[in-house]
Amino acid sequence: MIVLGIESTAHTFGVGITDGKVELANEKVIYKTMGGIHPREASQFMSKNAHQVLKSALDKADLSLDDVDGIAFAQGPGLGPCLRVGGTLAVFLAKQYGKPIVGVNHCIAHIEVGKWDLGFKDPLVVYVSGANTQILGLAGGRYRIFGETLDIGLGNAIDVLGRTMGLEFPAGPKLETLARNGKRLVELPYTVKGMDLAFSGLLTASKKLVGKVKNEDLAYSFQETIFAMLVEVSERALAHTKKKEVMLVGGVAQNKRLREMFENMVKPHDAKFGSPKPAYNGDNGFMIALTGWKMFEAGIEHDPKDLAVKQGWRTDDIEISWH
Numbered sequence: 001m002i003v004l005g006i007e008s009t010a011h012t013f014g015v016g017i018t019d020g021k022v023e024l025a026n027e028k029v030i031y032k033t034m035g036g037i038h039p040r041e042a043s044q045f046m047s048k049n050a051h052q053v054l055k056s057a058l059d060k061a062d063l064s065l066d067d068v069d070g071i072a073f074a075q076g077p078g079l080g081p082c083l084r085v086g087g088t089l090a091v092f093l094a095k096q097y098g099k100p101i102v103g104v105n106h107c108i109a110h111i112e113v114g115k116w117d118l119g120f121k122d123p124l125v126v127y128v129s130g131a132n133t134q135i136l137g138l139a140g141g142r143y144r145i146f147g148e149t150l151d152i153g154l155g156n157a158i159d160v161l162g163r164t165m166g167l168e169f170p171a172g173p174k175l176e177t178l179a180r181n182g183k184r185l186v187e188l189p190y191t192v193k194g195m196d197l198a199f200s201g202l203l204t205a206s207k208k209l210v211g212k213v214k215n216e217d218l219a220y221s222f223q224e225t226i227f228a229m230l231v232e233v234s235e236r237a238l239a240h241t242k243k244k245e246v247m248l249v250g251g252v253a254q255n256k257r258l259r260e261m262f263e264n265m266v267k268p269h270d271a272k273f274g275s276p277k278p279a280y281n282g283d284n285g286f287m288i289a290l291t292g293w294k295m296f297e298a299g300i301e302h303d304p305k306d307l308a309v310k311q312g313w314r315t316d317d318i319e320i321s322w323h
């Protein structure tokens with residue numbers, strides 16, 4: 001079965017195609033902005049580019065829409081106006097070409113594509129993007145959240161500190177380079193509450209030190225502290241669930257120091273650690289196509305009438321009946 005998947009939750013409009021065995025296409029355009037994302041502008045950018053991305057994905061796969069057996073799209077969570085661009089296109093294609101359709105959860109798709117890339121079966125998932133910070137794992141047929149941020153996402157915290165330092169957005173890669181040359185560890189607030197994390201105290205204290213402490217030392221101290229908080233909670237979740245795989249996904253997963261800390265953490269637990277390749281860590285259409293493919297194969301199909309977008313859709317709302 002060949003599935004075409006559409007991603008449009010935030011800044012990326014992507015179209016991916018798969019037959020469940022290989023990636024046949026994974027095309028995308030990314031709406032770039034300096035500060036926070038403006039939902040309406042992002043959605044207009046998507047509408048303008050949607051046709052071209054769809055066409056290049058089909059060209060890449062050397063297929064026409066008639067060859068596609070099912071349509072999948074990211075139904076949520078995300079920004080309403082953006083979600084509706086992908087949703088409207090998906091429903092139109094399904095009706096026009098008489099194909100079945102499924103609405104896919106974007107966060108689950110990040111997990112599915114990571115598992116596919118790494119060959120993992122049942123990992124503890126650490127999802128760290130701009131907006132999200134969650135530690136999840138499959139338990140009783142759902143992805144349960146073992147720990148999460150109580151305020152902002154980890155990537156967001158990095159970007160805000162970076163902006164205060166005068167780094168361009170997104171600040172993650174630049175802060176990582178600075179941190180590599182840091183020597184002095186400055187003590188900063190470390191806030192772990194049970195299994196949850198809070199970053200705003202650490203962020204406020206760090207922002208106050210900009211200009212007083214060398215940027216390299218501040219970047220180093222900030223990374224060491226915020227990553228240690230994340231690794232601590234992840235280790236407790238690992239010890240509790242006794243899973244044998246740990247998977248780091250999302251934009252912040254690019255960070256080499258964070259990966260190194262996770263590699264060291266999993267060793268005494270006799271677990272494997274991995275993170276998918278960059279093209280799959282960022283938002284993309286292939287992950288939606290792949291998850292849609294698994295859902296179709298498991299017999300799931302949605303009525304286009306029930307496919308209103310779900311901006312705040314939670315990962316633990318979904319029963320995972322496929323594998």
Ligand code: ATP
Pocket residue numbers: 009010128129130131132154155156158159170171172173176250251252253254255256281282283
């Ligand atoms: P989602 O909708 O999944 O939450 P998002 O747009 O919030 O997506 P991603 O695109 O997954 O986030 O990730 C972007 C974040 O990753 C930014 O905050 C960016 O600073 C951070 N990032 C990117 N590279 C690095 C790095 N090397 N080190 C740390 N953070 C990084």
Ligand code: FE2
Pocket residue numbers: 106110129282283
């Ligand atoms: Fe995402």
